[in-house]
Amino acid sequence: MGTEQQAGQRQPGFRRIFNVIATGDRVSAVDVVLYSMLIFVPLAFIVGFMGWGGLWVFLTSALAIVPMAKLLGAATEELSARVGSGLGGLLNATFGNATELIIAFFALQAGLTTVVKASITGSIIGNLLFVLGLAIVAGGARREKQTFNATAASASSSQMTVAVAALIIPAVFVAAGSTKSHSDSVLEGISLAVAAVLLLTYLAQLLFSLRTHSHLYHDEAVEEMGGKVWPIRKSLIVLAVCAIIIGFLSEFLVQGVEYLTSTLGWSELFVGVVLVAIVGNAAEHMSAVTVALKDRMNLSMSIALGSSTQIALFVAPLLVFVGYFMGGSSQLTLLFHPVEIVGIVLAVLIVDIVSRDGESNWLEGVQLLAVYAILAVAFFVLE
Amino acid sequence: MAEQDSVQPRQINLGSALNAICSADGPTLVDKILFALLIFVPIAFVVGFSGAGGGLWVFLTSALAIVPMAKLLGTATEELASRVGSGLGGLLNSTFGNATELIIAFFALQAGLTDVVKASLTGSIIGNLLFVLGLAIVAGGVKRPRQTFNAVAVSASSSQLGVATIALVIPAVFAATTPAGLRSGLVENLSLGVAGVLLLAYLAQLIFTLRTHPQLYTEEAEEEVGGVPWPIRKSLLLLAFCTIIIAFLSEFLVSGVQYLTSTLGWTDLFVGVILIALIGNAAENMAAVSVAMKNKMNLSMSIAMGSSTQIALFVAPVLVFVGFFMGGKSELTLLFQPFEIAAIVLAVMIVDRIARDGESNWLEGVQLLAVYTIFAVAFFLHPLGR
Numbered sequence: 001m002g003t004e005q006q007a008g009q010r011q012p013g014f015r016r017i018f019n020v021i022a023t024g025d026r027v028s029a030v031d032v033v034l035y036s037m038l039i040f041v042p043l044a045f046i047v048g049f050m051g052w053g054g055l056w057v058f059l060t061s062a063l064a065i066v067p068m069a070k071l072l073g074a075a076t077e078e079l080s081a082r083v084g085s086g087l088g089g090l091l092n093a094t095f096g097n098a099t100e101l102i103i104a105f106f107a108l109q110a111g112l113t114t115v116v117k118a119s120i121t122g123s124i125i126g127n128l129l130f131v132l133g134l135a136i137v138a139g140g141a142r143r144e145k146q147t148f149n150a151t152a153a154s155a156s157s158s159q160m161t162v163a164v165a166a167l168i169i170p171a172v173f174v175a176a177g178s179t180k181s182h183s184d185s186v187l188e189g190i191s192l193a194v195a196a197v198l199l200l201t202y203l204a205q206l207l208f209s210l211r212t213h214s215h216l217y218h219d220e221a222v223e224e225m226g227g228k229v230w231p232i233r234k235s236l237i238v239l240a241v242c243a244i245i246i247g248f249l250s251e252f253l254v255q256g257v258e259y260l261t262s263t264l265g266w267s268e269l270f271v272g273v274v275l276v277a278i279v280g281n282a283a284e285h286m287s288a289v290t291v292a293l294k295d296r297m298n299l300s301m302s303i304a305l306g307s308s309t310q311i312a313l314f315v316a317p318l319l320v321f322v323g324y325f326m327g328g329s330s331q332l333t334l335l336f337h338p339v340e341i342v343g344i345v346l347a348v349l350i351v352d353i354v355s356r357d358g359e360s361n362w363l364e365g366v367q368l369l370a371v372y373a374i375l376a377v378a379f380f381v382l383e
Numbered sequence: 384m385a386e387q388d389s390v391q392p393r394q395i396n397l398g399s400a401l402n403a404i405c406s407a408d409g410p411t412l413v414d415k416i417l418f419a420l421l422i423f424v425p426i427a428f429v430v431g432f433s434g435a436g437g438g439l440w441v442f443l444t445s446a447l448a449i450v451p452m453a454k455l456l457g458t459a460t461e462e463l464a465s466r467v468g469s470g471l472g473g474l475l476n477s478t479f480g481n482a483t484e485l486i487i488a489f490f491a492l493q494a495g496l497t498d499v500v501k502a503s504l505t506g507s508i509i510g511n512l513l514f515v516l517g518l519a520i521v522a523g524g525v526k527r528p529r530q531t532f533n534a535v536a537v538s539a540s541s542s543q544l545g546v547a548t549i550a551l552v553i554p555a556v557f558a559a560t561t562p563a564g565l566r567s568g569l570v571e572n573l574s575l576g577v578a579g580v581l582l583l584a585y586l587a588q589l590i591f592t593l594r595t596h597p598q599l600y601t602e603e604a605e606e607e608v609g610g611v612p613w614p615i616r617k618s619l620l621l622l623a624f625c626t627i628i629i630a631f632l633s634e635f636l637v638s639g640v641q642y643l644t645s646t647l648g649w650t651d652l653f654v655g656v657i658l659i660a661l662i663g664n665a666a667e668n669m670a671a672v673s674v675a676m677k678n679k680m681n682l683s684m685s686i687a688m689g690s691s692t693q694i695a696l697f698v699a700p701v702l703v704f705v706g707f708f709m710g711g712k713s714e715l716t717l718l719f720q721p722f723e724i725a726a727i728v729l730a731v732m733i734v735d736r737i738a739r740d741g742e743s744n745w746l747e748g749v750q751l752l753a754v755y756t757i758f759a760v761a762f763f764l765h766p767l768g769r
Binding site for chain 2: 144337338339342343346349350353354356357359361362363364366367370371373374375377378380381382
């Protein structure tokens with residue numbers, strides 16, 4: 001009887017973690033995968049503190065961040081469901097990219113500004129090309145075609161265009177200016193100003209989606225919710241614990257990145273654009289693919305496109321300000337490498353072409369993946 | 384009686400040669416012109432081997448001779464394809480559809496004319512999009528208020544072209560932003576990687592059109608086939624025969640090209656983008672125009688745009704690998720001149736603009752031709768290719 005009770009008590013505790021990760025009402029295959037990846041969290045700590053080789057540090061911390069990011073996202077959603085739609089939407093939007101922000105923070109601290117910028121690029125083109133491409137292929141593999149709301153997709157497109165303009169201007173400025181205008185302080189001034197404009201735009205977008213035109217986004221938000229809502233205290237505790245753990249894991253990840261670039265000689269651009277970006281956005285990847293499999297293409301597109309715009313309008317400018325206050329080698333400008341800029345512009349263009357008709361089939365997904373692969377090859381070869 | 388017997392076989396031979404060129408139900412005006420052009424095949428051989436009349440004549444006769452041979456090769460491929468079932472047949476059709484371009488490019492690569500080869504790839508893409516489509520829209524629209532076509536199918540082609548454009552843009556951006564000292568070997572590696580991705584994308588497209596979504600394309604495929612299919616042996620023989628002849632003609636053509644660029648001082652860009660591309664795609668040109676005149680705009684658009692995507696997704700990457708195995712001066716990268724890239728991007732954009740509404744009229748065709756002419760003038764004058 002005593003042992004049975006013990007087992008009975010242990011199981012709910014065990015299950016509670018499970019429920020945190022499980023989306024909605026049913027445990028899906030993705031949830032099981034994420035759940036089993038939690039094993040990498042202790043592994044990453046052991047490998048990280050013992051310092052067993054850079055490659056292993058990178059791999060274990062990368063794999064450990066994925067389920068933690070999902071947990072953090074779940075806690076944010078639960079919290080925002082409690083506090084009402086206005087503040088809740090703000091929370092969701094702000095903490096939706098908390099993982100990327102934390103990773104970038106530690107990378108900035110280590111002075112890896114190229115990697116941080118590359119991971120911003122990578123998050124944008126990764127969401128537009130890799131995530132959306134995978135989702136369209138996965139959803140379209142057994143269907144002739146899938147449909148979605150072309151108007152919503154085109155609204156995202158115009159937001160992305162604003163972001164693209166912001167990311168291009170500093171590079172054009174440097175390319176067009178004389179050597180005098182190259183001076184760092186001028187570039188920093190421009191970056192800060194552009195970042196401020198982007199944050200204001202982001203604020204306008206929040207007002208639009210949460211206040212003045214909330215009905216446009218209503219049905220998607222409803223789809224996402226499911227199951228019982230947590231008490232506020234539980235959400236806050238999970239949120240705090242996840243943020244701290246991700247902080248440590250990010251520190252390990254950054255060590256691993258330094259190993260990859262300095263010892264293995266991989267280009268910083270490739271590591272940032274492809275590897276770090278995939279790690280930071282893995283949770284979004286999985287949910288976009290999962291809902292595409294269920295033929296909910298509207299939600300899938302809004303996850304992928306929404307994540308891209310958030311990175312560009314919120315994460316990137318915020319990091320500029322963070323870098324400014326950290327100072328020294330952490331100072332971040334919005335001066336991107338020309339290949340990054342071309343990559344972002346082309347990604348926005350091709351997504352616009354593919355999504356304009358409101359229909360998708362698996363070939364279109366393959367096309368997005370092909371563009372992603374081409375860009376990845378270019379970043380890998382780049383010195 | 385004996386006299387009649389000896390006459391008849393010749394007539395049949397002549398007739399079957401005509402039939403080989405004819406599409407479907409009967410000899411059209413286009414077929415007759417193509418048939419008449421066959422006369423240039425022996426002339427090209429005589430001029431080519433004797434060198435009579437110099438490089439200009441070598442170029443002209445071999446160019447004119449390639450046009451009907453390309454058509455014959457295409458017919459043999461189609462006949463063979465209709466025999467072997469739709470899956471393998473579709474594969475054959477799309478692979479050998481650009482055999483002429485591939486053969487010409489092969490010999491040009493062997494002669495080390497990589498700039499001309501790249502320019503001919505550019506020219507095939509913009510030529511199909513602007514010149515072929517422009518001519519087809521004008522020819523089809525001249526006696527009609529407007530013509531309609533399936534905008535969805537066109538938009539699918541547009542997105543394929545988008546992928547191809549990106550593949551051609553990236554190496555140039557890459558090279559432009561890499562200091563020249565660091566560049567050695569990198570652009571070659573990048574080109575091979577990009578070519579691999581393009582071939583995979585092409586494979587996906589084949590699976591899409593032949594396996595998972597053939598219903599989107601059947602109506603077009605049916606239109607194309609007609610009459611009694613040939614025996615397989617006849618198709619294979621003709622295929623082999625045409626390939627060999629085209630190979631010889633391509634050699635002559637390449638020596639003619641060298642004359643044009645070195646002696647007359649024409650730019651590599653102009654010769655490749657305009658002349659070679661027109662010759663290699665002449666058969667498609669005629670097919671697209673003649674179906675447009677019959678008001679089959681869907682087919683016309685799919686010939687023109689399909690040919691462009693095939694060049695970009697199949698011919699270009701295959702040539703990169705071929706050049707890699709030939710080595711030395713034949714090595715081909717996907718590093719295009721910025722001016723070529725601008726032309727491709729603008730061509731894709733203007734076609735997308737014009738085709739998006741699913742309707743065409745002759746003025747839109749003239750607009751495409753105008754853009755093409757502007758490019759041709761610019762390529763002729765551009766100092767880079769000299």
